[in-house]
Amino acid sequence: MTLFTLKLEQEQVLAMVRDFCKKEIAPVAQKLEHADEYPHDIVEKMKELGFFGLTIPEEYGGYGVDFVTYALVIEEITRHWMSIAGILNSHLIMAFIVEKYGTEEQKRHFLPRFATGEFRGGLALSEADAGTDVQNLSTRADLEGDHYVVNGSKMWITNARYGNTFILAVKTDTQTEPRYKGISLLIIQKGEPGFLVQKDIDKLGYKGVKTCELTFENFKVPANQLLGGVEGKGFKQVLGGLELGRVNVAARGLGLARAAFEDSIKYAQERKTFGVPICEHQAIQLKLGEMGTKLEAARLLTLSAATKLASGERCDLEAGMAKLFATEVAYELSGEAMRIHGGYGYTKEFNIERYYRDSPLLLIGEGTNEMQRIIISKGLVKKYKI
Numbered sequence: 001m002t003l004f005t006l007k008l009e010q011e012q013v014l015a016m017v018r019d020f021c022k023k024e025i026a027p028v029a030q031k032l033e034h035a036d037e038y039p040h041d042i043v044e045k046m047k048e049l050g051f052f053g054l055t056i057p058e059e060y061g062g063y064g065v066d067f068v069t070y071a072l073v074i075e076e077i078t079r080h081w082m083s084i085a086g087i088l089n090s091h092l093i094m095a096f097i098v099e100k101y102g103t104e105e106q107k108r109h110f111l112p113r114f115a116t117g118e119f120r121g122g123l124a125l126s127e128a129d130a131g132t133d134v135q136n137l138s139t140r141a142d143l144e145g146d147h148y149v150v151n152g153s154k155m156w157i158t159n160a161r162y163g164n165t166f167i168l169a170v171k172t173d174t175q176t177e178p179r180y181k182g183i184s185l186l187i188i189q190k191g192e193p194g195f196l197v198q199k200d201i202d203k204l205g206y207k208g209v210k211t212c213e214l215t216f217e218n219f220k221v222p223a224n225q226l227l228g229g230v231e232g233k234g235f236k237q238v239l240g241g242l243e244l245g246r247v248n249v250a251a252r253g254l255g256l257a258r259a260a261f262e263d264s265i266k267y268a269q270e271r272k273t274f275g276v277p278i279c280e281h282q283a284i285q286l287k288l289g290e291m292g293t294k295l296e297a298a299r300l301l302t303l304s305a306a307t308k309l310a311s312g313e314r315c316d317l318e319a320g321m322a323k324l325f326a327t328e329v330a331y332e333l334s335g336e337a338m339r340i341h342g343g344y345g346y347t348k349e350f351n352i353e354r355y356y357r358d359s360p361l362l363l364i365g366e367g368t369n370e371m372q373r374i375i376i377s378k379g380l381v382k383k384y385k386i
Contacts, residue, residue: 004303010069017073020049021080029081033354036207038162042084046117053115055092055244056099060111067244071251071306075299078255079262082358083208085255089248090122090158094167097123097241098187101228110165110187119189121163124154124214125238131156132371134169134238135180139216141170146223148172148186150194150216160197160212164190168221169238172231183234185227194219205357239316242366246319247309249366250302253326256362257298260330260337260355261291267341278340287340291333298326317379324372327362334359 006014024042032039046052055070056062065073070092078085095114098106113119130137139152150170157166166188173182188195198213227237265288268279278284305322308315334355338345345352363369 004068004307006069010066010072013063013065013069014072014076016049017076020045021076025077025080025084029084030348030351030354033081033083033207034348036202038210039084039087039208040162043087043117043162046084046088050115051088052091052117052120053095054088056095056111056115060099060107061115062095062111067247067306067310068303071247071254071302074248074251075255075258075302078252079259081208082252082256083206085248085252086158086206086209089245089252091120091163093241093245093248094122094165096244097167097185097237098227100240101185101233101237102187103229105224106187106227114165119165120159121165122157122159122167123241124157124160124166124168124188126154126156128153128155132368134235135178135183137169137171137183139168139170140174141172141184141186141221143172143223147220148223148226150186150188150219150221152216154214156201157212157214158209160214161200161210167227167241169234176232180235181232183238184231185234185237186221187225187227188219188221192220204360205354206361243309243315243319245366246323246372247302247306247315249362250298250305250319250322250326253323253328253330253359253362254295254298254302256330256355256359257291257295257326257333259351260333261288261295263351263355264288264291264333264337264340267344284340287336291336294329295333298322298329301325317376317383320367320372320376320379323366324369324376327359327369330355330362331359 024045050063053062054065054073058064074085074089095111098110110119125134127137127139139150139154141148141150168186168188170184170186171182172184176182194217196215198215201211203211268284268288269277271278301322305315305318308318337352338356341350341352344350
């Protein structure tokens, strides 16, 4: 942290979050995760403490914390249970997109309710045939009078079961070329007929937070809930939101990597073989040295991207690098933690198996790491153009 000196108010926020994680998340995370049970009590306490307004400006009722603090908060929460970070992240990305692209009327109506958690949810972007290829989405919204009528379906939607407000990506023009120019975003809410939450998707990891399929059958959305008030801007708006999305996934990778490292270096000093702690065996020393170095590098990349985002500069290159590196480190370190813990790491008595199951999600969420490499390459060629 020597390159990122925190102010007093940042330290106070992080101290509050650390205390919350130790008291409210750590004692129940393993039980809730194995039961795949939604953490209702934790979410209610997060609402009381204002977590759902962390990055929302004070003028709209939030805390207005900077993105470096936000990244560190997500790291701390993920270190204790990544699913809680998922519940918070999807919501705050939605709020960020509304703040950045919404009309003043939309911001005044939604942001204060986002901040309290009264309106809470996330993004409804992906479809069965449109994940990374966003422009291939088929959900349609046709303007009829003062409403859009929506038909289609979405897949892998975080917070779908217990959230009530979402940003929905739709095609408002199916004829225009290139296809991404026909995409618009709608702010939608449960309550009207035609908005159906289908099955919960059973996942390898990332338990507790519910990920669902949504279907829309002649679902009516008021026309004034078209984000920004102009059709055809949705693709740009999604990309703008994903800069924050990639910083938060990088921070999740950092938190998971930190959990794997901290558990491992503690265990390596407690566990003895051949009469000495295993941290004195060269094979384990090599692992710990590599793990600690990559963890620190992931932290610096993540905070560097968060700093650039906080300054208002475009940071898709830096956010992509941070997301790529930190999530790969989380995946690698969770596997190394399994090796260091041996048979104990493979049991459900320790948290290692949870880290091991959670980490692959980070490689594919918010854009696959294969796609990140392509985006980074294009960004570097542009940056160093001859």
